[in-house]
Amino acid sequence: MNRFYVDSAPIDPASVEALVRASAYGAVATFSGIVRERADDGRPVTGLSYEAHADMATAEFERIATEAIERFGDCEIAIAHRIGELRVGETAVVVAVGAVHRSRALDACRYAIDQLKARAPIWKREAYADGTSEWRENCAHDEAAP
Amino acid sequence: MNRFYVDSAPIDPASVEALVRASAYGAVATFSGIVRERADDGRPVTGLSYEAHADMATAEFERIATEAIERFGDCEIAIAHRIGELRVGETAVVVAVGAVHRSRALDACRYAIDQLKARAPIWKREAYADGTSEWRENCAHDEAAP
Amino acid sequence: MIVRVVAFARLRELLGFDRRELTLGDGADLEQAWTALAQAAPAIEPLRGSTRFARNGRLVDAGERLQDGDELALLPPVGGG
Amino acid sequence: MIVRVVAFARLRELLGFDRRELTLGDGADLEQAWTALAQAAPAIEPLRGSTRFARNGRLVDAGERLQDGDELALLPPVGGG
Numbered sequence: 001m002n003r004f005y006v007d008s009a010p011i012d013p014a015s016v017e018a019l020v021r022a023s024a025y026g027a028v029a030t031f032s033g034i035v036r037e038r039a040d041d042g043r044p045v046t047g048l049s050y051e052a053h054a055d056m057a058t059a060e061f062e063r064i065a066t067e068a069i070e071r072f073g074d075c076e077i078a079i080a081h082r083i084g085e086l087r088v089g090e091t092a093v094v095v096a097v098g099a100v101h102r103s104r105a106l107d108a109c110r111y112a113i114d115q116l117k118a119r120a121p122i123w124k125r126e127a128y129a130d131g132t133s134e135w136r137e138n139c140a141h142d143e144a145a146p
Numbered sequence: 147m148n149r150f151y152v153d154s155a156p157i158d159p160a161s162v163e164a165l166v167r168a169s170a171y172g173a174v175a176t177f178s179g180i181v182r183e184r185a186d187d188g189r190p191v192t193g194l195s196y197e198a199h200a201d202m203a204t205a206e207f208e209r210i211a212t213e214a215i216e217r218f219g220d221c222e223i224a225i226a227h228r229i230g231e232l233r234v235g236e237t238a239v240v241v242a243v244g245a246v247h248r249s250r251a252l253d254a255c256r257y258a259i260d261q262l263k264a265r266a267p268i269w270k271r272e273a274y275a276d277g278t279s280e281w282r283e284n285c286a287h288d289e290a291a292p
Numbered sequence: 293m294i295v296r297v298v299a300f301a302r303l304r305e306l307l308g309f310d311r312r313e314l315t316l317g318d319g320a321d322l323e324q325a326w327t328a329l330a331q332a333a334p335a336i337e338p339l340r341g342s343t344r345f346a347r348n349g350r351l352v353d354a355g356e357r358l359q360d361g362d363e364l365a366l367l368p369p370v371g372g373g
Numbered sequence: 374m375i376v377r378v379v380a381f382a383r384l385r386e387l388l389g390f391d392r393r394e395l396t397l398g399d400g401a402d403l404e405q406a407w408t409a410l411a412q413a414a415p416a417i418e419p420l421r422g423s424t425r426f427a428r429n430g431r432l433v434d435a436g437e438r439l440q441d442g443d444e445l446a447l448l449p450p451v452g453g454g
Contacts, residue, residue, distance in 0.1 A: 014160045017178070023234050026182040029175070029255075031248060032163070033373050036172040051300055052372070053365055056349050081372060088169050093373050102177060102259055102454075109175075110252050113373060121346075121365075122372025123301035135302045137369040179454050196453070197381055199446055202430050203453070227453060239454050248373075259454060267427075267446075268453025269382035281383045283450040 003078040004061035006054045006122075011080045011091045019078035020098030029105035031113045033093040035086045039136075044129035050083045050092060053121040057081065064115045068097075068108040075099035075108050081122060149224040150207035152200045152268075157226050157237045165224035166244030175251035177259045179239040181232045185282075190275035196229045196238065199267040203227065210261045214243075214254040221245035221254050227268060293318050293360035295325065301368045303343065306335045316358065322347065323354040325364055342369050374399055374441035376406065382449045384424065387416045397439065403428065404435040406445055423450050 003019045013032050020028060035048050065077035076098040086092055095112045099105035116122075117138045127133040149165050159178050166174060181194050211223035222244040232238055241258045245251035263284045273279040298311045307329060316325055322345045330337050346365040347356055358364060379392045388410060397406055403426045411418050427446040428437055439445060 012160075013163065013174075013176075014158075017159065021180065021235070023183040026180055028159075028178040028180060030159075030178070031252065032174040032176070033248065034167065034172055034174060036246070037169040050372070051304075053298065053300060053346070053349075053367070056346060056365065057372070059349065089167070100182070102179065102256075106177065106252065106256050106259075110248075113248055113252075117373035118370070120370060120372045121300070121367050122370055123368065124371035125301070135368070136371045138371050138373065197385075198453070199379065199381060199427070199430075199448070202427060202446065205430065263454035264451070266451060266453045267381070267448050268451055269449060270452035271382070281449070282452045284452050284454065 002058075003076070004058045004065070006052045006057050006081045006083055008082070008084040011082050011094050013091060013094045013096070016078050016080050016094040016096045020076040020096045022076060022098055025076070025098040025100055027099050027102040027105040029097045029099075029102070029109040031093075031095045031109050032091050033113070035088050035090050035092055037088045039126055039128070045088060046127045046129055047085060047087045048092065049085050049125040049127065049133075050081070051123050052081065052083050054083075056121045060120045061116065064112050064119070067115070068111045071111065072104045072107045073099075075104055077108060077112060079112060079116065081116075081120070083122075148204075149222070150204045150211070150226075152198045152203050152227050152229055154228070154230040157228050157240050159237060159240045159242070162224045162226050162240040162242045166222040166242045168222060168244055171222070171244040171246055173245050173248040173251040175243045175245075175248070175255040177239075177241045177255050178237050179259070181234050181236050181238060183234045185272055185274070191234060192273045192275055193234065194232045194238065195271040195273065195279075196227070196232065197269050198227065198229050200229075202267045206266045207262065210258050210265070213261070214257045217257065218250045218253045219245075221250055223254060223258060225258060225262065227262075227266070229268075293320070293358065295358050295360070295362045295364050297325070297329065297364050297366065299366045301371075303336060303339060303366045303368050306339070307333050307366075314364070319357060321355050321357045322352065322364065325358060326354065329366075339368065343367065374401070374439065376439050376441070376443045376445050378406070378410065378445050378447065380447045382452075384417060384420060384447045384449050387420070388414050388447075395445070400438060402436050402438050403433065403445065406439060407435065420449065424448065
């Protein structure tokens with residue numbers, strides 16, 4: 001199965017992890033981004049709507065993975081991003097990294113999710129309990145890796 | 147269900163992640179440690195045998211989680227460690243962290259697995275393809291957090 | 293020449309389409325395509341500075357020339373993850 | 374007094390038990406318990422320096438005094454994860 005994809009079907013983190021498990025690897029690090037009940041400004045959220053340039057997004061995921069391997073060493077990376085309407089508690093994105101040792105897996109996982117948020121052509125509309133909704137951009141400085 | 151445990155039954159990472167998902171949290175970071183086919187010195191491995199002082203280990207997991215919250219801020223942490231005989235590819239340990247944002251979840255996840263390896267009263271015997279086996283200690287300097 | 297324009301998020305909403313064909317003079321660049329779109333939908337004008345362009349899936353400068361059959365993607369600031 | 378000794382990993386193997394009762398004089402400390410065990414199983418002697426002790430689940434110094442009914446855990450260098 002392809003290790004980089006954008007899909008409107010719910011994402012099962014375990015299925016993404018399964019793409020990077022290998023008998024040579026002692027470590028799998030996984031990040032799951034989940035729709036939470038409040039916006040950064042505290043407003044109650046009822047759901048998110050994601051859209052993507054699917055071909056460009058998956059190509060970007062692959063470039064990010066290649067960069068992570070160049071920086072941190074051999075590892076296997078899978079990235080899945082949901083599109084469409086998501087309710088609170090649903091998984092929007094999963095990054096999974098398999099590696100020989102834990103440090104590399106964790107480093108590559110953080111790099112990949114930070115870069116995905118900064119670069120991948122994916123957009124998010126946040127819907128609020130008061131019936132309004134807004135397109136939300138990721139800030140360039142938003143939790144960039146230290 | 148208890149968020150800190152040692153068990154001889156196989157660990158399902160998804161069930162550990164489920165312990166830390168909450169509608170207030172937008173991020174779950176998970177680390178899984180897996181039995182790999184080669185020792186650090188390259189010898190083929192057939193399996194690992196883990197034993198633990200279960201009460202002390204779970205108490206240590208809880209202390210580590212408390213420390214992580216003090217260091218990185220509010221989050222929910224679950225730690226599960228397998229004991230008994232494990233084959234190559236089986237999951238030995240899972241650390242899952244739920245948090246509002248990704249940086250905290252990833253920081254706390256790394257802290258917890260690093261500290262677990264350094265401190266938890268758990269022991270590992272590595273069995274090799276040539277029929278021999280050895281108790282393996284974690285080195286104090288072994289991949290400590292940078 | 294005819295190019296396919298694909299638009300996302302706020303740009304998609306303001307333009308009123310997610311994909312359509314756009315007829316341009318031969319040799320037109322991306323800036324000229326934007327100008328043609330903004331004439332039909334002036335509400336996109338303020339977003340010019342934050343918009344990036346991709347030609348056939350690759351990010352390019354606004355001075356890049358288009359060819360018949362190209363896909364021109366209009367990309368607002370991203371919000372994935 | 375009688376204490377319960379629990380041993381792990383290499384210490385467990387060298388001692389030949391994972392748990393047993395040990396009878397000590399009243400007021401004995403952990404060091405005296407170790408000495409009594411090492412008399413029965415001299416092979417553990419070289420591991421003294423790397424062994425940590427826990428009394429009733431808490432790490433303690435070897436000078437800590439034991440009480441009747443205590444659990445004394447002998448902990449080699451760890452290898453979890």
